[in-house]
Amino acid sequence: MSTSTPEGSPDHGEGAVPVSDEQWAELIRRAEEGGADAPKEPSARARMVTARLRALDEQAAGGRRRSRKGKPAEQWQPEGWRTGPPTGGGRSRKRRRLAAVLGFLVVLGIFVVAMRPSLLTDHLPGGDDEPGRAGPTPEQPFLGSPAADWADGATGIELPEAEAVGGMSKDEVEQALRATRQLIIAANLDPATLRGEKPDRALELLDPMQKGERERLERSLAEPSEEQDPLMLFSRFDPGETRLVGEVVKTLGQTTFEAGDAGSVEVHSDYTFVYPLVRPGGDEVARTIVRRRLTTVLHDPQRFEATRGKLSVLTSEQNFGNTACEINDGFLHPSFPSDTPAPGPTGDDVDPYDRGEWQPDGACGTLTRT
Known part of the structure; x- marks a missing residue:
């Protein structure tokens, strides 16, 4: 339960006793009903409390309006509400680093084979006349041969x-x-x-x-x-x-x-x-x-x-x-x-x-x- 003494109220000042929000709300209700023990000048406090409640309602309503527009609905929370240090960050960084290394190796392998295709063709099973494997041609007479790089x-x-x-x-x-x-x-x-x-x-x-x-x-x-x-x-x-x-x-x-x-x-x-x-x-x-x-x-x-x-x-x-x-x-x-x-x-x-x-x-x- 929070308590406060609003600035400008009769109780504000050195030595003032703080009044809770609930007490003020009860005083306002009784004042509106004409209670005899109501404070003589409650309007400033009442307006402040009413404005506060209205702001909270507007924030909640704004969250609902954003949800209806297709955005994720989030319940409004004060900054730092039940928050803690992020978890899983180290593992994510390791995964990203591993993916980057693997990607580099794949690109390097493609580059090497493109520059020296015989590194791949020399180690394919079978000979030049194996079914499904291209043999040498007049344009590429050393295709499939270790001599291609000689x-x-x-x-x-x-x-x-x-x-x-x-x-x-x-x-x-x-x-x-x-x-x-x-x-x-x-x-x-x-x-x-x-x-x-x-x-x-x-x-x-x-x-x-x-x-x-x-x-x-x-x-x-x-x-x-x-x-x-x-x-x-x-x-x-x-x-x-x-x-x-x-x-x-x-x-x-x-x-x-x-x-x-x-x-x-x-x-x-x-x-x-x-x-x-x-x-x-x-x-x-x-x-x-x-x-x-x-x-x-x-x-x-x-x-x-x-x-x-x-x-x-x-x-x-x-x-x-x-x-x-x-x-x-x-x-x-x-x-x-x-x-x-x-x-x-x-x-x-x-x-x-x-x-x-x-x-x-x-x-x-x-x-x-x-």
């Missing part, structure tokens, strides 16, 4: 920084590295070589004084066979059977060097090449994958019987993916997705893109992908 052609053949080793100067080591790079390009990327023409540029880089090597390669090109096969060093396709799609061959690998016998430097290269191919007049794309490991050596003519600046081939190894193993005519023969599989036994599963495992010579396995 370097184009010769740009993928990078050389280490030269330094003097094996009694050879830095300049001589640099010469050996550059000559080996030129040999790799001429043997595996030159358009004339790929069309099955004689790889003259590659042959000119080889030392004619290396016993038997130059003659062996010349014979293999003229009369290819299983024993003397030009594919041991050169990538060649029969132009009447297949042709390269566009001008891009994908390349991945590395080159290193070390000291050889006193007065020589050995250069080791290990590269994988991916060739997209179509038949003449066709648009179905096949890919052949060739991995080559080659060791060349540059000798000091003052210590060896050698031609200055010319390379000798020390070792040459190769793995082929998607070529007919039983044909030895000096060309690579890819199979296409629509081809009927050849009858006969098949070997172990082989991933031609796997650079961690070297297939033994003469192996002819079943490819897991091209």
Whole structure:
């Protein structure tokens, strides 16, 4: 129950006894009825109390009017009425923070896949010819292949920084590295070589004084066979059977060097090449994958019987993916997705893109992908 002594009333002043609202209301009622004990001047207090009650009624009525206009009806309460600290705020903030992080990760994932779609396509199950999955096309010959992100052609053949080793100067080591790079390009990327023409540029880089090597390669090109096969060093396709799609061959690998016998430097290269191919007049794309490991050596003519600046081939190894193993005519023969599989036994599963495992010579396995 609240009590007050309104300013301006007879009781207002120091030492005045406060009168409750209920007492004033009773006095007013009795005054209106003509009671003898009514105060002589109650009108000011009566008007104040009446105005107060009317204000409360108007506030309540205003709340009802807002409810009828379609807004939520709220019972009027004094400020601070039964209020306390908000609850759940910390949890809401955590949820919002989590949602923001998840949203950022989704956007980041979409951006990465858009920039490098092979991050997604390389891990889809099955091969390019799986039903429902798009295969390579002449416009996108590396679609679905890990090679899609590899370097184009010769740009993928990078050389280490030269330094003097094996009694050879830095300049001589640099010469050996550059000559080996030129040999790799001429043997595996030159358009004339790929069309099955004689790889003259590659042959000119080889030392004619290396016993038997130059003659062996010349014979293999003229009369290819299983024993003397030009594919041991050169990538060649029969132009009447297949042709390269566009001008891009994908390349991945590395080159290193070390000291050889006193007065020589050995250069080791290990590269994988991916060739997209179509038949003449066709648009179905096949890919052949060739991995080559080659060791060349540059000798000091003052210590060896050698031609200055010319390379000798020390070792040459190769793995082929998607070529007919039983044909030895000096060309690579890819199979296409629509081809009927050849009858006969098949070997172990082989991933031609796997650079961690070297297939033994003469192996002819079943490819897991091209």
